Amino acid sequence: MWETELNQCFKQRKLSKQKSFMLSAVGDAGATLAEVEKSPTLLARAQFRQRPYPHYIKYMGSKSKIMDFVLSGINEVYEGGPLCDLFGGSASLAGAVGDQVAVHSNDIQCYSAVLARAYLTSWRAESSPTSASIIAQAKVIVETSRQSLDCLHDYAAPVSLEKFNGVEREQQALLDRNFSHPWHLFLKYYSGTWWSAEQALWIDAIREVADRYKDDPCYDVILSSLMFAIAYASQGTGHYAQYRDANTESSMRDISIYRKRSVAQLFAKKYDSVLSDLQTEPAIYPHKVTTLDFRACLAECSGGTVYADPPYAFVHYSRFYHALETLVLYDYPDIQEKKGVVVKGRYREDRHQSPFCIRSLVKGAFEELFRGVRESGSNLVLSYSNTGMISLDDLGDLATREFSGRSVEIVFTDYKHMTLGRQFDRHREVEECLILVK
Numbered sequence: 560m561w562e563t564e565l566n567q568c569f570k571q572r573k574l575s576k577q578k579s580f581m582l583s584a585v586g587d588a589g590a591t592l593a594e595v596e597k598s599p600t601l602l603a604r605a606q607f608r609q610r611p612y613p614h615y616i617k618y619m620g621s622k623s624k625i626m627d628f629v630l631s632g633i634n635e636v637y638e639g640g641p642l643c644d645l646f647g648g649s650a651s652l653a654g655a656v657g658d659q660v661a662v663h664s665n666d667i668q669c670y671s672a673v674l675a676r677a678y679l680t681s682w683r684a685e686s687s688p689t690s691a692s693i694i695a696q697a698k699v700i701v702e703t704s705r706q707s708l709d710c711l712h713d714y715a716a717p718v719s720l721e722k723f724n725g726v727e728r729e730q731q732a733l734l735d736r737n738f739s740h741p742w743h744l745f746l747k748y749y750s751g752t753w754w755s756a757e758q759a760l761w762i763d764a765i766r767e768v769a770d771r772y773k774d775d776p777c778y779d780v781i782l783s784s785l786m787f788a789i790a791y792a793s794q795g796t797g798h799y800a801q802y803r804d805a806n807t808e809s810s811m812r813d814i815s816i817y818r819k820r821s822v823a824q825l826f827a828k829k830y831d832s833v834l835s836d837l838q839t840e841p842a843i844y845p846h847k848v849t850t851l852d853f854r855a856c857l858a859e860c861s862g863g864t865v866y867a868d869p870p871y872a873f874v875h876y877s878r879f880y881h882a883l884e885t886l887v888l889y890d891y892p893d894i895q896e897k898k899g900v901v902v903k904g905r906y907r908e909d910r911h912q913s914p915f916c917i918r919s920l921v922k923g924a925f926e927e928l929f930r931g932v933r934e935s936g937s938n939l940v941l942s943y944s945n946t947g948m949i950s951l952d953d954l955g956d957l958a959t960r961e962f963s964g965r966s967v968e969i970v971f972t973d974y975k976h977m978t979l980g981r982q983f984d985r986h987r988e989v990e991e992c993l994i995l996v997k
């Protein structure tokens with residue numbers, strides 16, 4: 560079954576017009592048992608296949624929908640050793656193959672490390688809490704905290720647009736209030752934005768309870784399930800670049816749908832389903848999870864295969880997912896200001912600016928990436944798209960120059976890419992490709 564899928568994938572291979580691309584044969588998928596027994600290299604070659612894994616967040620550029628394609632590329636070049644996911648993001652690769660190989664999952668964003676650990680190193684102990692216990696503890700906190708608030712609103716009760724926006728403004732103004740309870744970050748920073756004050760109370764309370772289980776082997780599953788809950792309760796479009804304003808009756812009604820969602824119920828549903836399938840012993844592979852810049856991560860790599868899926872577009876992940884970063888770090892960051900006024904998106908002042916998203920820096924970033932992979936003695940699978948910040952022809956030139964004497968191959972498939980709006984342009988044709996270096 561798997562080999563049939565693999566062959567279908569590679570039937571879609573298109574040869575680059577660029578003369579500089581050197582194309583290699585499909586690989587050893589057809590090796591006989593006798594050949595495999597004679598060759599230690601072939602013996603070391605695994606054929607990874609995707610296991611079922613839970614999805615926690617909506618993530619721009621996630622490879623979960625084309626994971627079979629990505630794995631077909633990795634299976635082409637993999638010759639043993641660890642698998643390093645250099646730009647882990649939603650940690651989909653760790654989710655897909657963490658039970659088959661030692662994975663080093665890296666990303667500059669800390670929420671990615673939490674998701675990676677939920678897939679790679681989390682397990683269920685006798686002492687791990689149930690969702691009912693977490694929710695019961697959170698409820699006590701919420702009941703106390705809500706007593707000091709007079710801007711909570713019942714979103715099931717119809718109100719005028721004017722009244723609705725009045726409540727939104729009152730909740731947004733909590734940013735200027737001082738609170739004595741130490742766990743009030745979402746209430747203060749995000750009430751009346753992507754979440755209501757009531758939802759923010761629950762987010763803070765579950766986050767507080769989560770930290771009572773910091774030493775439990777399912778701590779990262781608790782945090783990841785909370786990330787799921789905030790993603791599906793948010794009134795935004797799947798990311799946290801801008802929240803929507805209630806400009807019309809219809810947008811007010813739509814926002815109210817999300818305001819009515821229960822963070823506690825969303826959390827419990829995800830946590831219960833993950834916990835029931837979670838292994839009851841620690842992982843057998845020596846997995847590693849880091850939050851390094853890709854250059855520092857490559858300096859730690861030696862051999863194995865690097866899977867690199869850098870950003871393709873000019874938008875910075877740190878702007879789109881700042882709320883996840885803040886949920887995980889819970890560090891009351893300084894918020895970006897323009898001309899002395901807090902920006903609407905309430906972004907972290909210290910957020911990361913990726914060279915892959917800046918036209919004048921992207922070429923140099925790829926040169927450093929290729930050099931780092933070469934010096935680490937690893938094989939490479941690079942995901943990129945025909946709508947990226949650098950053309951595929953230029954990328955191919957760079958790769959063949961940096962990896963001279965090695966096999967460099969490009970493989971395409973068609974893939975519907977998720978764009979950023981909720982509108983009709985959500986899906987546009989984008990061709991994904993893999994550059995394989997062996």
Ligand SMILES: C[S@@+](CC[C@H](N)C(=O)[O-])C[C@H]1O[C@@H](n2cnc3c(N)ncnc32)[C@H](O)[C@@H]1O
Pocket residue numbers: 618619620621622623645646647648649650651652665666667668671851852853854868869870871876877913914915
């Ligand atoms: C296209 S996404 C990866 C998606 C991932 N493969 C998945 O399936 O979810 C690119 C990732 O690169 C990360 N990133 C951007 N610049 C980085 C840098 N300098 N070092 C490490 N990670 C970086 C972003 O935080 C983002 O998560």
